[in-house]
Amino acid sequence: MPRLAAYTTFALVAALAGSRLGLWPPALATATSQEAPPGAQVPAGQLPTYRAGVDLVRVDAYVVDRDGRPVPGLKTTDFQVTVDGKPRRVVTADFVKLAGGRSAPGESGSPAAGAIPGRRYVLVVDQHNIQPGGLKVAASAARTFLRQLGPDDQVALVVVPAGGSVSLTSDHERVARALENLHGSGEVLRSEVFAHVSVSEALRLESVGSDACDPGGRIPAALATILERNGCLAATMPEDERSSCCRQIVGEIRQEVTSIQQATSQSLMALESLLRALRGVEGRKTIILFSQRLVTGGGGSLDRRNDLGAVGRLAGPANANLYVLHLSRGMFDGIDASVRQEAALPFGDETAGREGLEVIAGAAGGAIFSVVAGADFAFERIARETSAYYLLGLEPVADDRDGKPHQIRVRTVLSGATVRARTEFLIPKVDVAPAGQGPVAEATAKAPERTAKAAAPAPAKVAEPPTPAAAAPAAPTATVPAPKTATALPPFERTDVLRPEVTAHFVKRLEASAGDPSPAMKEAIEAARKGRFDALLEGLAASPDDAAARVLWGMALLTRGDLENAGAEFRAALAIDSELSPAQFYLGAWHAAQGNDGEAVRAWQAVVATEFDQPAVFEVLIDALLRVGQVGRAGALVEEARSQWRDDRMTPRAAAVAVASGDLRGALDLLAPYVEKHPGDVRTLALAMRAIAHAHTNGGTVFDGATDKERVTRYAQLYEKAGGPDKAAVAGWVAAVK
Helix, strand or coil, rough: HHHHHHHCCCCCCCCCCCCCCCCEEEHCCCCCCCCCCCCEECCCCCCCCCCCCEEEEECCCCCCCCCCCCCCCHHHHHHEEEEEEEEEEEEEEEEEEEEECCCCCCCCCCCCCEECCCCEEEEEEEEEHHHHCCCHHHHHHHHHHHHHHCCCEEEEEEEEEECCCCCCCCCCHHHHHHCCCCCCCCCCCCCCCCCCHHHHHHHCCCCCCHHHHHCCCCCCHHHHHHHHCCCCCCCCCCHHHHHHHHHHHHHHHHHHHHHHHHHCCCCCCCCHHHHHCCCCCCCCCCEEEEEECCCCCHHHHHCCCCCCCCCCCCCCCCEEEEEEEEEHHHHHHHCCCCHHHHHHHHHHHHHHHHHHHHHHHCCCCCCCEEECCHHHHHHHHHHHHCCEEEEEEECCHHHHHHCCCEEEEECCCCCCCEECCCEECCCCCCCCCCCCCCCCCCCCCCCCCCCCCCCCCCCCCCCCCCCCHHCCCCCCCCCCCCCCCCCCCCCCCHHHCCCHHHHHHHHHHHHHHHCCCCCHHHHHHHHHHHHHHHHHHHHCCCCCCCCCHHHHHHHHHHHHCCEEEEHHHHHHHHHHHCCCHHHHHHHHHHHCCCCCCHHHHHHHHHHHHCCCCCCHHHHHHHHHHHHHHHHHHHHHHHHHHHHHCCCCCHHHHHHHHHCCCHHHHHHHHHHHHHHHHHHCCHHHHHHHHHHHHHHCCCCCCCCCHHHHHHHHHHHHHHHCCCCCCCCCHHHHHHHHHH
């Protein structure tokens, strides 16, 4: 299915440590860590520790009783796991308790010892697939649920495919207020001229052509029923009028089927975008989806089951579990009679609407609740089920690392218990090359991040390079500087966030947030849009109550290099409006400009989901992650960005990840066609030369001596022609290779 390029309208703030499924490096533990005993509870704020030298496949599993309460005390032998139908040994089983919220009746009011504080919920409202009035009862129950959460619990509200969303916050009342303003926007499938045509009827007739209405044509039984219902088959009606009546109904059915398919496609693309973005938010998340229907298409050319399943399976890599609240037809008993009459759908429509929701919930290893009279029971159940889960570590086999999806099934021998877990996992493939040359990895640079303590085969990483004098004695050390390491990246440059296309994007965001701006503010916005920041400072007085004006001031000061005052303006803007993404973005730039990449990462992580359509956000965040050594997370973001933008703009970042992973040849293979197309990109040329020099200063080659020499010489010439600034470093890299 097509991926969404610019859709998600929410911001999620990463806060706690977490890990997505994949190879689980034992070096999470300290050097003296021992294997946790089976069934152990995890101490507050810690991940389980494991015996050094063992890579495990991680699976999160919720095990609940008939009432939805987590079942504690299970051991590894209490679980039965199969991968691709073959039994797999469970090495570890840790019971992770999450504190937060009020206790259910009959339970203790205080969190258990060892509970990790706080849970994360993402409420997703599928607005295009909910009829007007359909959210009223469910939203009321959601507000009750929110008011029962504890102070450490965080909640986000996401409206898909687009709308007023609230970022991850502990201000539960804010989310509750936002829910009050939401209404379903989906339309009941009905003819505007004729009697009601249901979803299920229309889908059965999607392939019927208007030639069925020709005199003497064969009319399908389902169409004949609709025609008869609308008087098109009356014996007294002339043949030409009967044919015209039939064609009009067929035309309207086609329009309605197209409408319902578009609503499904938009929701699927938005959900896909959301789940992919959630990969960048650490920690366990619980997604609660409100929807009346996601239509599978009923078979034939409209069948969307594969697409629905594919989106559902993204919950696994996002470290999220999914609950679906199916807003059943009974929900409309509590709304206006006029809406209820329109919503009186036949049972076939109820089934058609629920079927797609079942597919997506099943693929995610989640659950679906049909909400008829009220939704309180569903939220109470969700709160109980998400209060604890098991962190399972499975014994790995070589085939796990083949880069292909593997079917997994988790069960328990405990009678009466239900297990909710993902149904599929995938570990990116890593090819290991001979030492000295670095591994030749996949071009997408999807190798999982590893640590030095992992004993399983990993990308070979070489030590810090010696100086050029040590590597090539003939090189004069007085004039030829030592090459930088292959993983070194140049520091952040303010120009990365002050390019016209980047400032124009965020100025547009500020304009939208300004409401009814003053004449001075309008002039300032126009000046900023044109990049005339000096004029902006002259014409706009700083306003302590105007967040947008504060950001504009900060951008102008950042342009001048006045970092101290620029940072003060961005912080002041966020104090007024904590959700203002331009303020978050440029505060991250302020941190990075001062060399504080860790704080920059935190700021940009909060922006990347909101600004999913802005490649510059991905670029600066990927660079910062690489500078702080978080290669795995940088690689995951590169993968997400390349799925959004199909051109080559992310190629240099993919190559940088490959270099940082030790895959020098893979990096150079990526860069060769890019450099031919962009010979003036001096940063990318520097990356390529640095990678080649790194191999030679460590006594190896990337390809072979002649090829390496030819490439570094050509790249140096292109660098000089493009006016690259760091000529001394280039001279060192060339000398190291020659």
